[in-house]
Amino acid sequence: MxxxxxxxxxxxxxxxxxxxxxxxxxxxxxxxxxxxxxxxxxxxxxxxxxxxxxxxxxxxxGGRDLYLPNGKSLEMFLRNLRIYQEFNGRNQSELAKKHSMTERRIEQITKEFTALYRHQRNKAAELKGK
Incomplete structure (x- = not known):
């Protein structure tokens, strides 16, 4: 088509x-x-x-009600992804200083991305099993 x-x-x-x-x-x-x-x-x-x-x-x-995040949301997501990628399990304090955040927020970000990646892996494994 x-x-x-x-x-x-x-x-x-x-x-x-x-x-x-x-x-x-x-x-x-x-x-x-x-x-x-x-x-x-x-x-x-x-x-x-x-x-x-x-x-x-x-x-x-076509015909769907489609939401696109604004640039600020996309920037925050990409920043959080960089934080997750830079995180090595021992550099929470360093990342907090680098990104002007609290250590608690760094921990939240890394947990969110860990859960996201885990969910993706589980979905991929489910699809392979079908």
Whole structure:
């Protein structure tokens, strides 16, 4: 199904593509702009790739009420992941100072990620067993 959509997108002229994008909701246009900027930053040049990505998102997730965390939430998650990765079981105090947090918060973060990884491993093992 997606291959036929991609073929149709490939066959569009620039004018047709602009009309297509002109019918999108504002948030989808904003998402398209973000994807375009990311691809340009990575020096990826692919004809109509953004439109194909947007079409795939719409095809698979269309009609859903989708929540995207804001940048601050994502930054905090990535910071907490770095803390977990730097944690060696004996450097709680050092990490607390480095990240301007309490040792208790460092402990909470490491426990949260330990539980998350354990849950992922258990799910993977369940899937292998099926």
């Amino acid at each position: 997606m291959s036929s959509i991609n073929e149709q997108l490939d066959s569009m002229t620039t004018d047709q593509s602009n009309i297509f994008k002109g019918k999108w909701p504002k948030n989808l246009v904003a998402l398209s702009d973000v994807i375009d900027a990311c691809l340009a930053e990575e020096k990826v040049v692919a004809n109509k790739l953004t439109e194909k990505i947007i079409a795939s998102i719409a095809f698979y997730l």
